[in-house]
Amino acid sequence: MMNEKQLKNLVKNNIRQLKPYSAKEIKCSIKLDGNESPYALSSAFVKKALSLPLNRYPDPEAKALRKEISKDAGITPDMIICGNGSDELISCLIATFGGPVLYPVPTFSMYSIISRTLDEECIGIPLNAEFDLDEDKMLQAIKKSRPKLIFLSTPNNPTGNCFSSDVILKIIRASKGIVVVDEAYQPFASDRGFMPMLKDFPNLVILRTLSKIGFAGLRTGYAAASPVIINELNKVRLPYNVNSLSQASAVEGLKQKKEIRLNIKKIVSERERLFNGLCSISGIETFPSEANFILFKTRSADAVYSNLLKRGILIKNLSSSIKGCLRVTVGTEKENTAFLKALGIITKNQSAKNRQEA
Numbered sequence: 001m002m003n004e005k006q007l008k009n010l011v012k013n014n015i016r017q018l019k020p021y022s023a024k025e026i027k028c029s030i031k032l033d034g035n036e037s038p039y040a041l042s043s044a045f046v047k048k049a050l051s052l053p054l055n056r057y058p059d060p061e062a063k064a065l066r067k068e069i070s071k072d073a074g075i076t077p078d079m080i081i082c083g084n085g086s087d088e089l090i091s092c093l094i095a096t097f098g099g100p101v102l103y104p105v106p107t108f109s110m111y112s113i114i115s116r117t118l119d120e121e122c123i124g125i126p127l128n129a130e131f132d133l134d135e136d137k138m139l140q141a142i143k144k145s146r147p148k149l150i151f152l153s154t155p156n157n158p159t160g161n162c163f164s165s166d167v168i169l170k171i172i173r174a175s176k177g178i179v180v181v182d183e184a185y186q187p188f189a190s191d192r193g194f195m196p197m198l199k200d201f202p203n204l205v206i207l208r209t210l211s212k213i214g215f216a217g218l219r220t221g222y223a224a225a226s227p228v229i230i231n232e233l234n235k236v237r238l239p240y241n242v243n244s245l246s247q248a249s250a251v252e253g254l255k256q257k258k259e260i261r262l263n264i265k266k267i268v269s270e271r272e273r274l275f276n277g278l279c280s281i282s283g284i285e286t287f288p289s290e291a292n293f294i295l296f297k298t299r300s301a302d303a304v305y306s307n308l309l310k311r312g313i314l315i316k317n318l319s320s321s322i323k324g325c326l327r328v329t330v331g332t333e334k335e336n337t338a339f340l341k342a343l344g345i346i347t348k349n350q351s352a353k354n355r356q357e358a
């Protein structure tokens, strides 16, 4: 019989070194850690989806869903591929084009995690002090390493800002590989995003997701690109990657355009209130956001994180990757108010304690 060590030795080197993605479920009454929408849309349509013949495989091409998406995105269905979340499409892109994979840091962790599981080389280029792309360093890295893939999340997770679009355009022009503009948070941003540029740049891929606008549970995202790229990605995608319930639900869910738009508006206006509230708490540095979350810096991130948790409020602690930083997702008005109040008390207590100790 094989022992544990022998089993582990069977595992590929690059996998053995990794740790499973920890998305621990922490029970608490106010959940502001996952960049989900705080508003559940009507799910009456799910009943209809449940009447689907589940003995049959889903539509392998997600035709109805791609048609619905194409109306929103203003592109033809042959420029769209759907995935089990956009995470799956990041994986398809890396499997299709390979590395080196280049991205700024800090950014969305899946670019590096998936590259490493697929044993592709990663190159992380630090953002500048404003969390914007470092134009010179990015262009140098493109010249030197000739990345097959470049991932740019704009607005960027976890910093919240949009990258300068003229630098993004320079990168697209300079790259001999594919440039993926990940627009997971574009619905919350003030600009229009890169969808209109697809026709000008054959090497541009845009990622979008339904996860941040009210449908995280459906696990549905899509990539938009030239039909040539979509055709290649379709070779790598598993045949029935988006299940019937998600396809049917997403088609119906996307039709609730008025509510989706209204909820986005509410989140954006709450984001501004949350931002102002954070700015008014002394000892906290708050970074401007075009997304549905805000990054902020404190003197003692771990203590703030655990004290919030004691009060039933869960946010994201990023201090191990960005010194002193925490990320809070915009919640409902009530949740944001509770968060600001708790944070105000916690930081006040801490500075009193610091004074005593000094």
Ligand SMILES: *Cc1c(COP(=O)(O)O)cnc(C)c1O
Pocket: 035, 084, 085, 086, 087, 088, 108, 153, 157, 182, 184, 208, 209, 210, 211, 216, 219, 220, 221
């Ligand atoms: C959340 C997120 C995604 C992944 O979303 P899915 O739920 O897999 O569709 C992709 N990119 C960024 C930057 C994200 O923050």
